[in-house]
Amino acid sequence: MRSIQSIIFSNSLAIVLTIVCVLPITAVFIFSLTAPVDDAFANFGLWLHEKYNWSVATFVTELRFAKVGFALRSVIIALFISFLYYWIGNWLNFGLASFRSSNLIGKRSLIVEAIQPWIFVGPALILLLLFLLIPALTTLKISFTEPGGTASVSNYSFLWDPNALGYIQFRLAMRNSLMWLILVPSLCIIFGLLIAVLADSVRWGVVAKTFIFVPLAISFVGAAVIWRNIFAGGGIEPQEAINGVTPSYQIGLLKALLGHTPEYNEPLYNLKFWGNFYLMWIMVWIKTGFAMVIFSAALRGVPQETVEAAIIDGANPRQLFFRVKLPQIFSTVVVVWTYLVTDVLKVFDIPYALSANDDDKLLLATMMEAAMNTWSIGGSKVDNLFAAIAIMLMLTVIPHMIFLGWRIRREQKQLEY
Amino acid sequence: MYSRSFAHIILAIILVIWVVPFIALITTSFRSEVASKTSGFWTAFTPTELGHRFSTHDKGQQTKVIEMRGNIFERINKNKEWFTLSGEIKSIMFKGRVPDPDKPGKSKLIRKLVPAGEVMDVRGGDFSFQANGDFVWSFPEAIAPKPKNLDVFINQDPAFGAEAYFEVLLDNKDVPNALISSFIVVVPATIIPITVAAFAAYAFSWMQFPGRDWLFILVVSLMVVPTQLAFLPILQGLNGLASWATALKQWTTDCELTNTCQFPTKSFAGLWLTHTGFGLPLAIFLLRNYIVALPREILESAKIDGANHMQIFVRVVLPLSVPALASFSIFQFLWIWNDLLVAMFIGPSANDDVVFPILLERQLGTFGDQLHLLNASAVISMVVPVIVFLAMQKYFIRGLLAGSVKGG
Numbered sequence: 001m002r003s004i005q006s007i008i009f010s011n012s013l014a015i016v017l018t019i020v021c022v023l024p025i026t027a028v029f030i031f032s033l034t035a036p037v038d039d040a041f042a043n044f045g046l047w048l049h050e051k052y053n054w055s056v057a058t059f060v061t062e063l064r065f066a067k068v069g070f071a072l073r074s075v076i077i078a079l080f081i082s083f084l085y086y087w088i089g090n091w092l093n094f095g096l097a098s099f100r101s102s103n104l105i106g107k108r109s110l111i112v113e114a115i116q117p118w119i120f121v122g123p124a125l126i127l128l129l130l131f132l133l134i135p136a137l138t139t140l141k142i143s144f145t146e147p148g149g150t151a152s153v154s155n156y157s158f159l160w161d162p163n164a165l166g167y168i169q170f171r172l173a174m175r176n177s178l179m180w181l182i183l184v185p186s187l188c189i190i191f192g193l194l195i196a197v198l199a200d201s202v203r204w205g206v207v208a209k210t211f212i213f214v215p216l217a218i219s220f221v222g223a224a225v226i227w228r229n230i231f232a233g234g235g236i237e238p239q240e241a242i243n244g245v246t247p248s249y250q251i252g253l254l255k256a257l258l259g260h261t262p263e264y265n266e267p268l269y270n271l272k273f274w275g276n277f278y279l280m281w282i283m284v285w286i287k288t289g290f291a292m293v294i295f296s297a298a299l300r301g302v303p304q305e306t307v308e309a310a311i312i313d314g315a316n317p318r319q320l321f322f323r324v325k326l327p328q329i330f331s332t333v334v335v336v337w338t339y340l341v342t343d344v345l346k347v348f349d350i351p352y353a354l355s356a357n358d359d360d361k362l363l364l365a366t367m368m369e370a371a372m373n374t375w376s377i378g379g380s381k382v383d384n385l386f387a388a389i390a391i392m393l394m395l396t397v398i399p400h401m402i403f404l405g406w407r408i409r410r411e412q413k414q415l416e417y
Numbered sequence: 418m419y420s421r422s423f424a425h426i427i428l429a430i431i432l433v434i435w436v437v438p439f440i441a442l443i444t445t446s447f448r449s450e451v452a453s454k455t456s457g458f459w460t461a462f463t464p465t466e467l468g469h470r471f472s473t474h475d476k477g478q479q480t481k482v483i484e485m486r487g488n489i490f491e492r493i494n495k496n497k498e499w500f501t502l503s504g505e506i507k508s509i510m511f512k513g514r515v516p517d518p519d520k521p522g523k524s525k526l527i528r529k530l531v532p533a534g535e536v537m538d539v540r541g542g543d544f545s546f547q548a549n550g551d552f553v554w555s556f557p558e559a560i561a562p563k564p565k566n567l568d569v570f571i572n573q574d575p576a577f578g579a580e581a582y583f584e585v586l587l588d589n590k591d592v593p594n595a596l597i598s599s600f601i602v603v604v605p606a607t608i609i610p611i612t613v614a615a616f617a618a619y620a621f622s623w624m625q626f627p628g629r630d631w632l633f634i635l636v637v638s639l640m641v642v643p644t645q646l647a648f649l650p651i652l653q654g655l656n657g658l659a660s661w662a663t664a665l666k667q668w669t670t671d672c673e674l675t676n677t678c679q680f681p682t683k684s685f686a687g688l689w690l691t692h693t694g695f696g697l698p699l700a701i702f703l704l705r706n707y708i709v710a711l712p713r714e715i716l717e718s719a720k721i722d723g724a725n726h727m728q729i730f731v732r733v734v735l736p737l738s739v740p741a742l743a744s745f746s747i748f749q750f751l752w753i754w755n756d757l758l759v760a761m762f763i764g765p766s767a768n769d770d771v772v773f774p775i776l777l778e779r780q781l782g783t784f785g786d787q788l789h790l791l792n793a794s795a796v797i798s799m800v801v802p803v804i805v806f807l808a809m810q811k812y813f814i815r816g817l818l819a820g821s822v823k824g825g
Contacts, residue, residue, distance in 0.1 A: 060590055063769065064597055070776065071601040071685075078605050078689070082612050090727045116726055117626035123696055124617035125632070130654070131694025132639050135647035142649060191540030198428040208432045210807075215435070217806035218799055221774045225781060225795040229441035229458055229788075251457050251788070281759065285435065290817065297818050316786065346643050349757045353778050365758070368645055383649060390646045401641045405634050 004107060009112045010098045015089060015115065020089065027081050041069025089119040114352045130370035136394070143387035155388035165385065166371060170392075173362040177345065177396070178275055180283070180363065187284045189333060192291025195319060196299055199292075204280070209296070213289040220286070220349030227282050228354070230254050233265030269354050269361075276361055282350050287343065291336050296327040335407075342400045345393065364393045446792035447577040449500040451788040466572045468506055469493055472564045473539075473554060481559040489550040489569055499578035502571060505548045511537045530570070539565055565588040581793035592794055595776040599754060599801075601685055602764065602772055606692035607749045611742055614700030615692065619730050621701065622709035622718055628709045633705065639696035648762045651691055654683045655763070681765065688764040695759065696749045703748075706819055707741035708734060744816030747809045754802050773798040 044066025049263055097111040146152050158166035171197060196211055199205030215223065230253045250256035269278040302325050310324045326333075348365035355361035357370045368389045371382055444458040456465055471492040474485065494501045509533045515538070516811040530536045533548045540562050546552035556562070585592045620626070621633050659680040666672050666680070670726035711734065717728045737740075757774040764772060771779075778797055806813060 001598060019753065055587055056590060058769060063437075064594065067594075067597055067601065071597070071604070074601075074685070075605050077607070078609055080608060080613070086616060086727070094725075112725070113625075114628055115626040117620045117629075119622035120616040120730075121626075121632070123613045124636070124701060127613065127690070127694045128636060128639060131651060131691055132642055132647055132698075135654075136642055137652035138650035138653075139646050140700070158560070195428065195431060198424045202428060205428070210810075211432060212435045213810075214803060214806070217751055217755075217802045218737055219757070219777070219802075220757070221757055221777045221781070222799050224794050225777060225791060226438045226442045228579075228781070229445055229792070230438055251454070253437070253457060256457055256459075260573045285438070292819055293814055297486055328587050342641050346645075346804075348645075349774070349778075352757070366643060369761075387649055390643070393643045394646050397641050397643060400715075401638045405638045408634055408637055409630075 004110060007107075008111055011093070011111060012115050012118065013094045014096060015119070018092060019088060020083060021083060023085060026084065027077065030077050030080070031073075034077070037073050038066045038069040042066040050246075086119070086124065086398055089122075090116070093119060139387045139390050142384055143391045145384065147384060155384045156386075158385075166367070166389070169359055169367055169370065170389075171363050173367045175362050176361065177363050179276060180280055180344045180347070181341060183277075184283050184287070184344045185279050187280075187286045188291045188340055189337060191288045192295050192336070193326075193333075195288070195292045196295040199296070199300065207290060212292055215286045216289045218286065220282075220347070221353045223282050223286055224350055224353040227278075227285070228252075228267070231269050231278050232267040233260065267354075270358070272360055275355070279350050279361060282354075283344065283347060287340060291340070294332060294336055295329065298332040299325060302328050310348050338400050338403055340345070342397055343395050364389060364396070368393070375408060435703075442792050442795060445788055446796050447579065448583055448789055449576065449578070450787060450789055452500075452576075453792070454786060461577070462575055464504055464572050464574055466570055468504070468568060468570050470568050472566050473552075473562075474564050476564055478564075479561050481561050483556055483559045485554040485562070487552055487554075489546060489552060489571075493569075500576045500578035502573055502576065504571050504573035506533055506546060507570045507572050508532050509537070509546065510570070513538060520774070539567075557694055581789040582797070585790055585793045585797065589790070591768060591776055592797060595771060595773045596687075596797070598765075598770050599773045601825060602688050602692070602760070603750060603753045605689045606696070606753050607746050609689060609702050610693045610696040610749060611746055614704055614745070615735065615738070615742065616696055616730070617701050618704035618708050619726075619734055621705045623734075624726065633701075636698050637702045638698075640702060644695050644759060647691075647694075649765060651687075652682065655684075655687045659684075683763060683765050685765065685770075688737075688760065691759055691763045692749075692753050692756075696752070699748065700745045703745045703816055703819055704738065704741050707738050711737055740812060740815060741819075743809060744819070745810040747805060747813050748816055749803055754763070764794075767771055 003023055042062045042065045046058065046059045048054075049061040054061060093115050097108050097115075143155050144151055144153065146154065157164040158170045158417075161167060195209065199209050203207075203339055218226075220416065229251070232252045233250065233255050250260060252260075267275075269275045271278075302415045306324055306328070307320065315323065328341050347363060347364055348369070351357070351361050351363055351366045352369060355366075357366050364369065371389055441458045444461050448458070448461055451467060451469070452461065452465075455467055471489055473487065473492070489506055508530040510528065512526070512528045514526055516525055517523045517525040533546055536543045536545045538544070539554065542554050542556040542562065544552065544554045554562070617636075621629060621636075654809050659682045662680040713736075715733055716729060724732070755774060756772075757778060760772045760775055764770075764775075766775075775794060780791050780794055784794070797805055
């Protein structure tokens with residue numbers, strides 16, 4: 001009689017092999033089978049185009065509808081394949097188990113239960129392995145090799161060698177990251193707490209909270225466009241009227257408030273050094289809503305008895321907040337702070353969109369992009385340099401990673417008791 | 418009492434700081450090109466002096482006249498669908514020769530602003546105009562004058578119009594393409610991770626297998642890994658995959674005849690998988706926290722009734738965890754819709770295929786002189802996420818709290 005372990009092993013192997021063979025072939029097959037859908041959509045688009053006499057070129061309509069058709073069938077096929085996976089996996093598991101242990105009913109469920117969790121978590125683990133874990137480790141390896149493949153630490157030479165590519169940029173990026181790290185989370189938390197407290201005490205607080213919350217839904221690039229209207233200068237040469245004499249006003253609200261003349265049209269975020277603070281403010285504007293919502297909920301969770309007791313003892317509102325409420329939500333503040341720190345370390349879009357990767361405004365993430373796309377003097381070495389900067393970025397988030405792991409472990413322990 | 422009004426004032430100030438940028442965005446998108454690039458958005462609501470140019474009459478008019486009458490507003494508004502001008506004419510920019518007071522008999526070139534009512538010399542005739550736009554151009558003898566372009570400064574009334582939206586959506590073909598591309602990316606990249614994560618979360622919460630807790634912690638720790646770390650190897654991998662697919666297609670079909678064998682490295686499919694991988698840790702974390710808190714008796718009673726895990730998951734757990742699924746899907750939706758970085762490195766880069774944030778980032782450069790278009794494009798890019806966000810606010814907040822406040 002064979003041991004149960006070997007049955008489990010051979011069953012899993014059979015399932016894995018079947019799935020590895022069947023799913024991709026099915027996918028490719030269905031995909032090529034449904035290819036005419038694109039043309040059908042394109043024709044439908046052309047029909048609409050002629051019927052309603054659209055003003056765009058016909059080939060544009062054709063292209064767009066073909067794209068929509070492609071998208072629709074891709075979505076349906078992708079979904080079908082993922083459900084097919086779970087269905088086939090489950091079916092095979094049961095089928096094989098009852099086939100292999102037809103004379104042992106108790107064993108059957110044992111075999112099924114041993115394999116089933118892996119069918120459930122398998123795709124997630126494989127995707128994480130392929131798209132996060134292995135790439136991350138590969139990046140680590142790339143960062144320690146020369147373009148030829150020999151091991152070396154020369155990619156990190158921007159850390160100590162003043163002549164290395166990226167030496168100055170790395171220092172500027174670290175300086176700016178430090179400023180961002182200190183200012184952005186602190187401002188978000190201060191504003192978040194302030195709004196959470198104030199909004200609870202006035203009747204229109206809900207409206208205010210909704211408006212402060214909305215920027216969370218907006219892309220960083222969108223926010224950059226929005227704040228361009230405030231920070232960027234006027235004095236763009238009007239084309240219809242003649243230069244110089246025409247009324248040309250300041251376009252940026254803040255620049256106008258600061259009294260800059262229209263001729264001085266440099267955007268505030270382009271200023272040397274000080275420009276960084278305007279970029280930071282955009283991030284604060286977006287992220288304060290996040291802090292506010294969480295503090296609002298946490299403040300509501302503060303036990304009412306403690307507040308009442310403090311009021312009876314004669315605490316004024318300020319003491320009530322700083323001595324009674326804040327200590328009780330302090331752990332929440334720390335959690336929000338760690339989230340914001342991680343967000344800030346990874347921020348890319350805002351400086352990239354507005355500063356065109358000017359050295360003075362670099363952060364680690366934008367420095368990576370600059371290394372990849374603009375420091376072409378390094379040639380093929382740029383890839384390895386890119387990897388090295390990515391590792392520097394990784395190092396900065398490790399404390400948060402450890403903290404998160406520790407917190408979850410602790411919560412799990414609490415659940416078990 | 419004192420502290421109450423203090424609260425009102427502080428909150429109002431903060432609210433204004435938060436809302437004014439939105440007003441700037443929307444106002445600018447509804448203004449004309451000239452107005453948006455020569456004056457700030459806050460001047461759009463009051464009469465503002467702006468420069469325009471008009472020609473006295475159409476080309477090819479041959480009848481001889483002694484006196485020509487017209488209206489400046491009529492001339493400017495001719496052929497104008499949007500932003501018809503009205504207001505008060507302040508002055509006209511005069512450029513021409515006048516007798517030089519210093520050197521008798523000679524003339525000099527001057528530029529000056531001529532106010533309403535004053536007569537100036539244009540092409541040998543006397544030109545004068547009124548504040549309401551009526552102008553008279555009279556000549557010493559009957560001639561057929563050539564049209565003259567004049568720059569006029571008008572204290573113009575506020576005018577708003579949706580021209581920028583029509584231009585961006587109909588004439589400028591990149592914006593509709595970007596909308597389609599964004600939807601192509603966002604729908605599968607939201608649904609696939611949810612499906613995969615829901616199964617995994619169920620296994621992590623209600624199934625027993627070796628190494629479960631440690632695997633879960635590993636998965637959740639991956640949540641903070643910067644995505645940049647993975648770009649280079651993923652690109653290499655996708656590149657390899659694309660060349661395999663190309664070879665396979667060459668081998669199986671006669672694509673070489675039509676030259677369609679090449680599979681691109683940067684494709685939508687690569688973007689879906691990458692977003693799926695990057696979104697999974699958070700999805701598993703949120704869903705597992707939710708499923709583990711469902712009453713365990715459900716599981717036990719279903720088991721007694723003879724249901725297996727697959728049945729329990731599909732029939733019982735999935736319907737119960739709709740709120741958690743909703744809250745993750747809105748996170749993922751917003752994250753992908755607004756993502757610039759991953760799309761830039763992994764996604765297609767052809768002009769027709771870029772997603773909205775990339776397009777917007779490019780337009781920041783190209784529309785520097787057409788602020789009304791830039792802002793209209795930004796508004797269009799925000800409409801979808803903001804609607805989704807406001808409609809599903811409840812689930813979004815729940816998801817935020819699940820991640821940060823213990824027991825929330």
